[in-house]
Amino acid sequence: MPQAFIDILRCGALSLLVGLLLTLAGSLPAAADEDEASAWLERLGPALNMTSYRGVFVYARGESVHSMQIAHRYNDGVVEERLVLQDGGSGEIVRKGMNVVCVLPETGRVQLDQVIPSGPFAEAFTSQLMPVNRWYRAEMKGEDRVAGYDVVSLALSAKDPYRYSHRLWLEKSTGLLVKSHVRNAEGEVLEQFQFTSLHIGEDIPDSEFEIRTKGREISRTLDEPTPAASVVQRMNGWQLGWRPEGFMPAAAPRSGKGQAVAFSDGLAAFSVFVEPAGPVTMPTGASKIGATTVYMHQVKEGGNAFLVTVVGELPPQTARQVAESVRIEDSLALGAGES
Amino acid sequence: MDDRLRETLSAMMDDEADELSVRRLLSHDSQDEVRAQWQRWQDVRDLMHDGHSPVHGMDVSVAVRELLDGRGSATARPDPAVQDSKAGRWHWPAAAMVAMALLVGFGAGAGWDSSGAGPVQPVTAAAPETPVQDQPIREIALQGLDEEQWEYMSRYLLEHAQHNSVGAGRGAVGYARLVSANGVGY
Numbered sequence: 001m002p003q004a005f006i007d008i009l010r011c012g013a014l015s016l017l018v019g020l021l022l023t024l025a026g027s028l029p030a031a032a033d034e035d036e037a038s039a040w041l042e043r044l045g046p047a048l049n050m051t052s053y054r055g056v057f058v059y060a061r062g063e064s065v066h067s068m069q070i071a072h073r074y075n076d077g078v079v080e081e082r083l084v085l086q087d088g089g090s091g092e093i094v095r096k097g098m099n100v101v102c103v104l105p106e107t108g109r110v111q112l113d114q115v116i117p118s119g120p121f122a123e124a125f126t127s128q129l130m131p132v133n134r135w136y137r138a139e140m141k142g143e144d145r146v147a148g149y150d151v152v153s154l155a156l157s158a159k160d161p162y163r164y165s166h167r168l169w170l171e172k173s174t175g176l177l178v179k180s181h182v183r184n185a186e187g188e189v190l191e192q193f194q195f196t197s198l199h200i201g202e203d204i205p206d207s208e209f210e211i212r213t214k215g216r217e218i219s220r221t222l223d224e225p226t227p228a229a230s231v232v233q234r235m236n237g238w239q240l241g242w243r244p245e246g247f248m249p250a251a252a253p254r255s256g257k258g259q260a261v262a263f264s265d266g267l268a269a270f271s272v273f274v275e276p277a278g279p280v281t282m283p284t285g286a287s288k289i290g291a292t293t294v295y296m297h298q299v300k301e302g303g304n305a306f307l308v309t310v311v312g313e314l315p316p317q318t319a320r321q322v323a324e325s326v327r328i329e330d331s332l333a334l335g336a337g338e339s
Numbered sequence: 340m341d342d343r344l345r346e347t348l349s350a351m352m353d354d355e356a357d358e359l360s361v362r363r364l365l366s367h368d369s370q371d372e373v374r375a376q377w378q379r380w381q382d383v384r385d386l387m388h389d390g391h392s393p394v395h396g397m398d399v400s401v402a403v404r405e406l407l408d409g410r411g412s413a414t415a416r417p418d419p420a421v422q423d424s425k426a427g428r429w430h431w432p433a434a435a436m437v438a439m440a441l442l443v444g445f446g447a448g449a450g451w452d453s454s455g456a457g458p459v460q461p462v463t464a465a466a467p468e469t470p471v472q473d474q475p476i477r478e479i480a481l482q483g484l485d486e487e488q489w490e491y492m493s494r495y496l497l498e499h500a501q502h503n504s505v506g507a508g509r510g511a512v513g514y515a516r517l518v519s520a521n522g523v524g525y
Binding site: 260 | 476488491
């Protein structure tokens with residue numbers, strides 16, 4: 001065999017080896033991958049508010065699928081938003097800054113005034129960045145296309161069994177969330193959200209933000225964000241003995257006569273409601289609607305019965321554990337005995 | 340039982356009943372009567388088709404709970420009652436199956452109480468490292484709730500969704516949960 005040929009062979013083998021090493025090295029630094037994923041996550045919150053876009057998205061959980069049209073504009077620091085239901089009864093939600101107007105179908109069994117968001121809106125919350133990486137393993141999952149836009153996909157896998165895993169698809173140039181999945185430990189998709197048509201850009205006319213549905217309107221001005229300290233006040237009379245690590249007190253819903261506290265780990269959230277048991281007897285156990293679990297059980301304290309309800313994007317086991325850790329300390333503070 | 344209900348029942352036999360009428364049927368006062376009628380018709384049909392009535396000796400409540408939860412057969416458990424009879428091979432349309440079990444399996448009242456009676460496989464079964472409660476979680480099918488209970492539960496769902504829409508910074512997803520909570524299951 002001519003020496004030159006052997007040289008070529010040797011050279012080829014060498015470059016093959018080098019190539020192999022490079023490939024290996026490329027797959028090793030998962031940390032870099034996580035950094036990239038984190039960088040994308042940091043864009044997620046601001047992008048949701050500060051990007052202007054309009055489109056139609058579908059949302060599915062359990063057996064229900066909804067399609068909604070959305071227009072979102074960020075104008076002089078004010079968020080304007082209009083959501084129109086595309087199926088079922090007609091209805092819409094229009095928001096300008098802290099003013100929200102809801103027109104929802106009368107066919108729903110739930111009273112309209114319960115539907116209005118009564119808590120603080122997202123800005124204040126998303127600005128405080130959660131260390132999502134501590135509870136989820138972030139991983140880049142490559143590139144894709146959603147609703148005509150190039151997207152990056154990232155997986156956030158739960159590091160413990162207390163929460164679900166998430167998969168997010170973010171538009172490349174803005175970081176806007178255009179698709180998401182919530183999955184359980186078996187990889188089953190429990191809840192999904194996805195834009196089917198989307199236009200990102202500032203050129204959305206004012207007319208897109210006007211109420212057009214006729215019906216009972218309910219408007220409300222949102223309260224200023226509640227400082228987390230007031231959680232203590234809202235937990236007056238009861239204590240939460242356990243919650244999964246990483247869930248911090250968050251902006252909370254206002255419950256009627258009871259006490260509600262919400263917690264979030266940055267991705268998932270759950271709310272705990274403690275109320276004197278009402279005239280309606282509720283079963284003990286978990287109900288699931290897609291990724292949302294409702295766990296209810298009764299606690300007796302000092303001759304009074306209380307209904308503890310945990311609602312959240314949590315596995316049923318976690319919801320139960322949270323619910324069962326609630327201890328009633330002062331039944332009077334919870335309004336027991338009042339009707 | 341009036342003609343309309345009988346018609347619904349008949350449509351259910353052919354798996355052609357719409358959800359609303361099935362619900363009406365299920366909320367009918369005399370469930371015993373409905374059940375008896377259903378069973379009679381089943382027997383007749385089975386006789387005509389020389390089949391075996393699955394109504395006798397078959398516990399479908401577990402499968403139904405799973406159907407209601409949308410988990411399909413993912414967590415199918417061996418059920419002697421089903422395995423022993425030919426009924427185990429019956430492929431029933433989901434709607435008819437659910438309706439039938441509500442009528443036959445859940446007993447009078449068709450309330451949540453009996454619907455949650457059996458053990459359901461713990462959801463975290465695949466995660467053996469779970470240090471906590473391994474006992475099964477009692478599942479409540481939303482469809483088994485009566486109107487008052489449903490309203491009670493949906494209030495919590497809504498309040499949570501409200502928080503979600505505003506707090507967790509997920510924007511449209513939160514809104515979607517909110518709207519979905521308003522109409523879930525119905």
